[in-house]
Amino acid sequence: MSVALTKSPPPISTRQDKLRVMVVDDSVVIRGMISRWIGAEPDMEVTASLRTGLDAVNQIDRIKPDVAVLDIEMPELDGISALPQLLAKKRDLVIIMASTLTRRNAEISFKALSLGAADYIPKPESTREATAAETFHHDLIQKIRHLGARARRRASPGASPASAPAERVREVSAHPVAAPVAQLPLARRPFSMLAPRVLLIGSSTGGPQALMALVADIGPVIDRFPVLITQHMPPTFTTILAEHLARASRRPAHEAVDGEVVKSGQIYLAPGSRHMRVVRHGADTVIALDDGPPVNFCKPAVDPLFNSAIDVWQGSIMSVILTGMGSDGMRGGKEIVAAGGSVIAQDEATSVVWGMPGAAANAGICAAVLPLNQIAPKLVRLFSGDRS
Numbered sequence: 311m312s313v314a315l316t317k318s319p320p321p322i323s324t325r326q327d328k329l330r331v332m333v334v335d336d337s338v339v340i341r342g343m344i345s346r347w348i349g350a351e352p353d354m355e356v357t358a359s360l361r362t363g364l365d366a367v368n369q370i371d372r373i374k375p376d377v378a379v380l381d382i383e384m385p386e387l388d389g390i391s392a393l394p395q396l397l398a399k400k401r402d403l404v405i406i407m408a409s410t411l412t413r414r415n416a417e418i419s420f421k422a423l424s425l426g427a428a429d430y431i432p433k434p435e436s437t438r439e440a441t442a443a444e445t446f447h448h449d450l451i452q453k454i455r456h457l458g459a460r461a462r463r464r465a466s467p468g469a470s471p472a473s474a475p476a477e478r479v480r481e482v483s484a485h486p487v488a489a490p491v492a493q494l495p496l497a498r499r500p501f502s503m504l505a506p507r508v509l510l511i512g513s514s515t516g517g518p519q520a521l522m523a524l525v526a527d528i529g530p531v532i533d534r535f536p537v538l539i540t541q542h543m544p545p546t547f548t549t550i551l552a553e554h555l556a557r558a559s560r561r562p563a564h565e566a567v568d569g570e571v572v573k574s575g576q577i578y579l580a581p582g583s584r585h586m587r588v589v590r591h592g593a594d595t596v597i598a599l600d601d602g603p604p605v606n607f608c609k610p611a612v613d614p615l616f617n618s619a620i621d622v623w624q625g626s627i628m629s630v631i632l633t634g635m636g637s638d639g640m641r642g643g644k645e646i647v648a649a650g651g652s653v654i655a656q657d658e659a660t661s662v663v664w665g666m667p668g669a670a671a672n673a674g675i676c677a678a679v680l681p682l683n684q685i686a687p688k689l690v691r692l693f694s695g696d697r698s
Contacts (some may be wrong), residue, residue: 311471329354329458332375334392335408336384340433344379347447347469354454355567357607361385363392370399377458379450380427382409382418390418390425397426402465404428404457406450416550420518428457429515429663432544453515455636456663497674501697506628508535508572509689510619512612512642514542515636516662518551520682522631524526525577527686531693532561536595537577538586540607540612542634545582552579568599587618595622606638612666616642625650628692630685632660637669644675652677654685 331348333356335341345356358373360366364387366378378396382389389407396403402698407422407430409415431450434443509531511519521541531537543551548565555577557562563577564588572578572595580586585605587598598618605611612631616639619627627646631639633656643653653676655667661681671679678687 322566327353329377329454330357330373330375330569331355331454331458332360332366332370332373332378333357333361333364333391334378334384334414335381337381340381343583344450346553347451348454351451351455354451354458363387363389363395364646367392367395370403373387374400374461375403377404377406379408379431379454380424381405381601382407382415390422393427395423402461404454404677406431406453406457406460408433409436410451411544411546413546413550416547420550421555423519423599428461433663434548452635456515456665460663464663470619496676498670498677498679499647499675499677501677502625502650502691504625504650505695506652506693507623507626508617508619508628509693510627510629510646511537511539511632512541512616512629512634512639512666513539513632514608514638514663514666516633517541518543518554519662520656521551522554522558523682524632525555525561525563528666528689529559530690532559532577533695535574535576536571536572536628538566538615539577539586540580540586540610540615541608542608542638543582548579548582550690552577555579566597566599568597570597571595572597580615583609585610585614587614588622589618590622591649606636608636608638612639613642617645620645620649620651623651627651628654628689630654630656630689631667632656632682633663634666635663636665638641638660639666640673640675644673647675653679654688656685657681663693668678 318622331354333341341359345359348354348356359374362384362445378448380389393405405427407419407427409419411432429454434446551565552565561577565581566578572588577621584599585602587593589598605613618630629643629646647653655670655676658664661667
């Protein structure tokens with residue numbers, strides 16, 4: 311997964327306010343590199359740099375970190391074994407799994423998500439690569455900052471939207487309650503009266519869990535219409551995600567192949583490091599993959615899929631923007647709405663990070679902003695002809 315490489319100024323923090331980060335990796339070089347990056351940020355600090363999962367478990371009560379960057383492969387106690395023990399000692403600990411891009415580690419990372427890890431990040435395999443891995447640097451810092459701050463807000467007694475940081479937008483539920491005048495409800499627009507002929511989904515941080523929950527409950531939609539998904543994720547990880555989506559949906563799901571015909575009854579996932587678009591080829595709609603530059607600093611990105619779909623399905627598009635950092639999908643969503651289609655965003659309360667869906671919601675392009683468990687029933691009704 312990728313996020314903006316431009317660096318927004320972090321909030322000014324006192325030492326007491328800084329996010330406390332524990333780095334756990336058996337490589338002294340990686341520990342040192344990550345620790346330097348974190349130490350250079352004014353809103354976070356390294357409270358421990360440890361070699362094994364056992365060290366982390368034994369010292370967590372003393373260290374009291376907000377966030378742990380946890381390697382998968384370590385001596386004495388590996389990351390996947392340490393994970394549940396760490397969460398048992400500190401339930402609100404944000405754990406970011408770090409692993410190299412191997413199939414085995416991708417599988418372990420997905421297992422870690424099911425065991426309570428907040429997210430994962432692929433790390434460079436060599437020191438030489440790590441030195442030049444600017445994307446890894448920025449992705450890691452952004453994940454620590456956003457996931458750590460969100461966990462603190464949730465744990466804070468009496469926390470309320472009014473007391474949240476300025477960038478945090480008021481939470482919107484399916485049934486809004488009365489709010490102070492200063493907290494205006496998000497603008498909504500009616501659902502398109504055009505019958506949708508395709509479902510497009512974009513997601514990032516927290517997306518794998520959200521996607522598996524969503525596809526498990528939209529079988530009637532998948533059976534009759536094609537479903538195309540862009541999840542910010544590297545190669546190998548998208549291969550594993552497609553397999554998980556197939557199991558969760560009990561429908562065919564695979565990484566999209568350049569030139570293949572798009573058909574109903576299939577889930578197509580953008581492969582890691584390739585943008586997925588759709589184009590007309592005679593009477594057929596086909597997948598078009600490209601190795602172009604990142605869009606919104608992401609590759610694959612959601613906007614290329616959303617924009618290309620308009621040329622194929624015009625306004626008969628239903629799009630969903632799920633949890634994720636950044637704003638990818640918002641511009642493409644605007645174009646979909648302008649063409650006559652509709653956008654649904656996941657709400658803040660159920661999003662791991664309310665960046666992408668929040669950007670769409672605040673742009674006023676959404677017909678609905680819903681908790682994750684309400685999106686699938688809504689989609690089933692919409693694709694069955696309900697336009698309300």
